[in-house]
Amino acid sequence: MNFEKEFSRINISNSQITHVMKKYIPEKLINCVKLPPGYEEKQLNAEELVQAILSNSDNMLRMYGTARELVLSLKRFQNFPLSHRYFGFDPKEMYATVPMVYRNMDRVPFINKADAIYFFQCVFHKDLFQTPKSFDLFCSMQSILLKSYEERIEGICEFVTFDAEWWAGMQSRFSTIHKQYSNNSSVMSQKWDYKKTLNMFKTMLPMWKQREYGEFEKELKMFFDSKSGNFNDVHVAIRSFADLLESIISGGRGIFLSYDKETNSNCPIxxxxxxxxxxxxxxxxxxxxxxxxxxxxxxxxxxxxxxxxxxxxxxxxxxxxxxxxxxxxxxxxxxxxxxxxxxxxxxxxxxxxxxxxxxxxxxxxxxxx
Structure with a gap:
């Protein structure tokens, strides 16, 4: 795999860039950055944001190269298992890593269980949603749901064999479940509002973390207040996705389970x-x-x-x-x-x-x- 090419394609939000930069650049240098008033209101991509920081740093960050070079360095620096915890990313933000495939001495591929979870955020198509806002809301719900599942393997560093064909078939399995929900008239005819939706989503998670999910609640309320999308699209997609995750667990692949000699003895050591x-x-x-x-x-x-x-x-x-x-x-x-x-x-x-x-x-x- 050409990781330089992969790093250049990583989607990383401005918020994530800011969090990573605080760990990457010494505090005394970061304090030299004096951004002009109102820059937060500008719609900047990652490279434009970094360029604004470099341009307003009194040349104290010149050793980090051009904006593009620094962005690539930041993407590489945050590319490790559970980096979102290390940097304190908002749980509604998508994973921003390229999963690493490791090989044993016989060249058999393995991936870290925490990295394996990344692949689940790639199983859907944007065209399932009528509006970009519906798509964005689904991505936020999906990210929170994945990180709640991820907590089942918290405190361990374990690996599973990487079966590229099995992962490639994940999208078709999701599509099958999604079609079943889409054909269910009782599901498609439901009326949704902010409170009903929030309560529904809370039941999908083992625990609701009020402090951590505050930004998601704001996004959800804004979604309904602005009437910027059709929540039925999002509901069908997130229900389908939750069913997919449960089917993976019941299928016994061990991605969301730590090694146990009784319940998960097939986990490779x-x-x-x-x-x-x-x-x-x-x-x-x-x-x-x-x-x-x-x-x-x-x-x-x-x-x-x-x-x-x-x-x-x-x-x-x-x-x-x-x-x-x-x-x-x-x-x-x-x-x-x-x-x-x-x-x-x-x-x-x-x-x-x-x-x-x-x-x-x-x-x-x-x-x-």
Missing amino acids: LVQVFESHGVQFVMESELFNAINIRNPDSKRLECKEIDGKIMTMSFEKVQRKYKDRIGNIEFIRYPIQRTDHKAVPIMTPSGLHCILASDCLFEILNELN
Whole structure:
């Protein structure tokens, strides 16, 4: 896959650009940006927004290149599993990542479960909706629904095999369910208003997060106040989408389930082999957890954290020291990604994020300049 080409095609909102930039550029440099009054009211795309920031930074951001170069750097920097949590994106905003496909030593493809969820936002056609506002509202509801499902695998870093043919067939499965709802006269004849719609959507989620969903409520109210779309289109689409997700769970593919020896024992047990500057290494905690799962009758391996640091071990040492206990574990190659100024965060076994200590030192030294 040509990731430079893929990054250029990522759809990232102005709000997301702003959140990523605050993590990417040191605070003392961001504070040099003095945007003129009224710029928020202008309809700017991502590159135009970044250009406005560069043009009003008193040349303090010139090391980040042109607006296009900085936009591409920001897109690359935010391209990792669960980046929306790391950056604090609004839950109604769509995923803004290109899922990475990793391969084990036999070239079998795998994807992170958190990344796999991204593909579900690509199963529908815009032409299902009569107006752009209806389409936008569906996208917001879909994003919130996906992130509520995503919470079922919170706190883990697990992978599933990537079956391109199965994912390609997702769109036709959605279309079949959508057609069934569209042909149901009782569904299509319902009358909707703001309160009824909000209550309906609340029942689709395991928990309503009032603080997090405030922007969505504003969008929904504006949708009905402005009479800018047909909610029946949105209702049929979101109901179809919810049914699709439930069918995936009941089908037992394990995308929304963490490993469990009783309920989800077919989940592959993987260990990431990180690659950086010609060196291969693993996280000890991930390796030991995999060995303990695959060798339940052997003495458990315990990983000790040192001052909150995640300890690593060379892959060569893993193969030498644990060769008798890793035969039924999948190892996948994970090249460390970097931009010119930052390392792309890595997902830890507990679902948090980290970077290499060497990258951290480099970034601290950069900020001291």
